[in-house]
Each structure stands twice: as structure tokens, then as C-alpha cells.
Amino acid sequence: MHLDFGSDLPIYQQITRSIEDDIVLGVLPEEGQIPSTTEISVGYKVNPATVAKGYNLLVEQGILYKRRGVGMFVKEGAREILLAKRREDFYGTYVSALLKEAEKLQISVDDVIALLQRAKADRG
Amino acid sequence: MATIAIRGLCKSYGKAEVLRDIDLTFEQGRIYGLLGRNGVGKSTLLNLITQRIFPDRGEISVDGTPVGGPGDPLRKIYCMSEVALYPENMRVAELYRWTADFYPHFDRARADRLTAAFALDPQKRIKSLSTGYASIVKLIVTLSSGAEVLIFDEPVLGLDAGHRSLFYREVLSLYGEKGCTVVLSTHIIEEISDLLESVIILEDCRVLVSERVDQLLDGYHCVSGAEGEVLGYLSGRAAVHTERMGPYLSATVAGPADREQADRLHLTLMRPKLQDLFIHLTQGKGGTL
Numbered sequence: 001m002h003l004d005f006g007s008d009l010p011i012y013q014q015i016t017r018s019i020e021d022d023i024v025l026g027v028l029p030e031e032g033q034i035p036s037t038t039e040i041s042v043g044y045k046v047n048p049a050t051v052a053k054g055y056n057l058l059v060e061q062g063i064l065y066k067r068r069g070v071g072m073f074v075k076e077g078a079r080e081i082l083l084a085k086r087r088e089d090f091y092g093t094y095v096s097a098l099l100k101e102a103e104k105l106q107i108s109v110d111d112v113i114a115l116l117q118r119a120k121a122d123r124g
Numbered sequence: 125m126a127t128i129a130i131r132g133l134c135k136s137y138g139k140a141e142v143l144r145d146i147d148l149t150f151e152q153g154r155i156y157g158l159l160g161r162n163g164v165g166k167s168t169l170l171n172l173i174t175q176r177i178f179p180d181r182g183e184i185s186v187d188g189t190p191v192g193g194p195g196d197p198l199r200k201i202y203c204m205s206e207v208a209l210y211p212e213n214m215r216v217a218e219l220y221r222w223t224a225d226f227y228p229h230f231d232r233a234r235a236d237r238l239t240a241a242f243a244l245d246p247q248k249r250i251k252s253l254s255t256g257y258a259s260i261v262k263l264i265v266t267l268s269s270g271a272e273v274l275i276f277d278e279p280v281l282g283l284d285a286g287h288r289s290l291f292y293r294e295v296l297s298l299y300g301e302k303g304c305t306v307v308l309s310t311h312i313i314e315e316i317s318d319l320l321e322s323v324i325i326l327e328d329c330r331v332l333v334s335e336r337v338d339q340l341l342d343g344y345h346c347v348s349g350a351e352g353e354v355l356g357y358l359s360g361r362a363a364v365h366t367e368r369m370g371p372y373l374s375a376t377v378a379g380p381a382d383r384e385q386a387d388r389l390h391l392t393l394m395r396p397k398l399q400d401l402f403i404h405l406t407q408g409k410g411g412t413l
Contacts, residue, residue: 010338010396011318038300045292047155048300050338106304 001035003044015054015060023074024082034064034072070115126187126200126272126305127152128173131313133182135168138375142168150273150291151304155295155319157337160310160326161406167206167310169326170277174203186273205277212251216244216261220268229270236262238294242287255282263291265299265382266366273305280312286321288312292319317398327406341396345381348374349391357389359384365404374406 001018003011022028025080037055041048058064063078102112133146142165150156171177173184175198183190186197210219216239224230239246240407242260253261259281266274276295280288296319299306303330310317323340324332333340344364347357354373358366365376376396386393 005318010395038297041300042293044297045289047321048296049321050318063316100386 010056201273203275204266208233235268313399
């Protein structure tokens with residue numbers, strides 16, 4: 001997990017994104033426990049309410065659940081939910097951004113396609 | 125369970141007015157930052173709360189009981205001040221024993237653990253402590269006091285980076301455990317801005333801001349880009365600060381950001397930092413334009 005205090009994204013969103021990344025990567029396994037709000041709060045020196053805000057958002061989205069008296073856990077099926085969400089967001093997050101940057105550099109869409117095909121060939 | 129309510133508080137020193145009609149509430153179980161320029165009256169406010177000095181007008185109450193009232197409501201508060209108030213010949217360990225007499229919930233185990241963590245020699249006399257260690261002994265006593273409201277007035281004066289970090293972690297650790305109310309009055313804003321839940325800014329004898337940090341920051345945004353484009357964006361908007369660097373102009377603007385307009389004008393949008401916003405709100409507005 002990594003927080004970037006120089007980043008423009010609010011801390012609670014950085015927390016949710018970090019946890020989501022770690023679930024997708026398998027660093028946080030399903031049914032595994034995640035650090036407590038106090039641990040994150042003390043570790044990164046942020047207000048626990050901020051951490052709780054991030055955690056609660058993930059609970060609402062079915063990514064985490066709370067076991068009373070024990071802590072927060074990754075919900076079964078969370079990885080699939082996140083993968084599906086990220087696949088849906090892929091166009092908006094990466095493709096649009098790619099084309100916007102290409103436009104800035106006056107690289108045509110056809111040129112971008114050629115570059116992707118080159119990348120495909122390189123990967124073999 | 126300790127809420128501090130301040131109503132209509134006024135304090136002057138001779139002809140110099142320091143605080144005028146201050147209305148503030150410190151809700152229980154929150155971490156507050158009390159900010160203000162040098163000399164604005166932060167310490168005066170804290171001294172009034174703890175009855176080290178008395179107001180000209182107004183009321184301060186703890187959980188509904190006025191501070192001078194029955195039930196000794198001040199015992200719910202422990203305040204660490206900038207001024208050296210402990211007997212200078214006293215040794216640190218003695219100071220802990222004495223404090224326990226006044227504060228029945230004093231946590232000696234925590235005090236001992238923190239003393240070791242900060243590498244403070246408990247046999248040292250108060251007068252022989254450096255500036256940094258004088259601050260450290262005060263903040264250890266405050267953190268161990270067991271009080272429901274902990275007030276820190278310039279807690280990190282003279283503390284090295286490692287000790288500052290340790291202090292913030294200990295505050296959060298204690299807060300996580302006990303849910304006490306914490307008030308941090310400090311000039312070192314950017315270091316604590318993520319720790320705070322709410323911020324109070326004093327300016328010109330009054331409360332300029334009393335708000336949750338995220339709400340305060342949501343009320344402003346920063347834009348930067350080519351001067352002409354930024355000026356276009358600023359039309360019809362209130363800028364609290366502008367800064368020109370060659371052909372660039374950056375501005376801190378009140379209100380929500382218009383992402384579309386910013387994109388069209390090739391402007392970079394950013395969230396304001398608490399320290400920067402504090403500086404812009406407490407000096408002359410408008411900047412260099």
C-alpha cells in the first residue's frame with residue numbers, strides 16, 4: 001500500500017485505490033484481513049476518520065466486510081468485482097487518455113494503432 | 125465525553141483587543157487544528173479555556189458546566205503550553221508522580237514507555253532540558269494525563285523530524301484507543317493537515333474559519349497555466365491569491381472547479397494545500413496582480 005501526499009487525489013481515495021490495487025494483484029487475498037484503521041492512521045499519520053471513510057466506501061461496494069471485534073476483511077468475490085469495474089473503466093481511464101496525449105503530440109489515431117500493433121509484435 | 129463551548133468571548137490587554145465575540149465549539153472525540161498568524165491570540169484563547177487568565181466577557185463551559193463551576197470541569201482538560209510552568213528543579217520522574225496527584229487517570233505506564241521512546245532521561249531536572257526535550261516532557265505528560273481533552277500549544281517546538289513523527293503517531297495511537305478530543309495549536313501546518321479532522325483559524329480578533337478540513341479544501345481549487353487563459357477562467361470568480369511566474373499565472377479560487385473550462389483553456393487544476401490556503405486567507409487578498 002502506498003500513499004502519495006503530493007498527489008492531488010484526496011487521501012481517502014488513495015486509500016481505496018491502494019487497497020483495490022492490492023486485491024487485484026493478489027497481495028490482499030479474499031477472506032484475508034486488512035490493516036485496521038488505527039494501524040493505517042498511525043502508519044501514515046492521517047486522521048482515522050479519513051481511513052474509515054475509505055473503508056466504508058469499499059464496504060458499500062461489496063469489496064470489504066467487517067467482522068465485529070476482529071477487523072476488516074476482503075470479501076469473497078471482491079477481485080472479480082474490481083476486475084469487472086476496471087475493465088469497464090479501461091476505455092475512459094487509459095484509452096481516452098492515450099488518444100488525448102497522442103492528439104497533443106499530433107500523432108494520429110492510425111499511428112496509435114500502428115504503435116499498438118508494433119507492441120503486439122514485440123511481445124510475441 | 126467532553127465538549128468545550130465558547131460563547132461571546134472577549135479579551136483585551138489594555139487598549140489592544142485580542143479576541144472579540146468568539147463563538148466556538150470543540151466537539152468531543154475530534155482532532156482540531158487551531159491556526160493563526162503570530163500574535164493573533166491562539167495562546168490567549170487556550171489560556172482562557174484553562175482559566176490561566178480570565179475573559180472580559182463571554183462564557184466557556186465544559187459539557188455544559190462553566191469552567192469555574194462545580195464538579196471541577198477543568199480536570200477533564202490537560203493543556204500543554206509554550207511557557208515553562210513546571211518547577212525547574214524537579215526531575216522528570218517526580219513530575220509524573222506529581223501530575224498523577226492532580227490527574228487521577230494519569231497513565232504512568234504510557235509516560236514511561238514514551239520517555240523511553242523519546243530517549244528522555246527520567247532523572248534529568250526540568251531546568252537542564254534542551255528546548256526540544258522541554259517540549260517532549262510536556263507532551264509526554266499531556267499524552268499520559270488521561271484527560272478527555274488534550275490541548276497542545278506549539279507541541280513540536282525544537283523537535284527533530286524523527287521526534288515530530290513519533291509525536292504525531294502517538295497522538296493518533298492514543299486517539300484511536302481513547303477517542304479523546306485533541307486540539308493542536310501550531311505553526312507547522314502541512315505536517316499535520318492530514319491528521320486534523322477540523323480546523324479553526326483565528327484572524328483579526330475573530331474566528332475566520334471553523335470547519336472540517338475536507339469541507340474547507342473542497343471550497344477552493346487551484347488553477348495554473350498561461351496568464352491570458354487563467355485570467356479568462358478567473359472572470360466572474362473570486363481569487364484569494366494569484367502568483368505570476370514569467371508567462372504563467374497560478375491562482376487559488378473560491379468555489380467548485382470547472383473541469384471542462386479548465387481543459388479547454390489548457391489549465392492545470394489542483395486541490396489547495398491547507399498551509400497555502402491558510403496563508404492566502406490570512407494575508408491581504410489578491411496577490412501580486
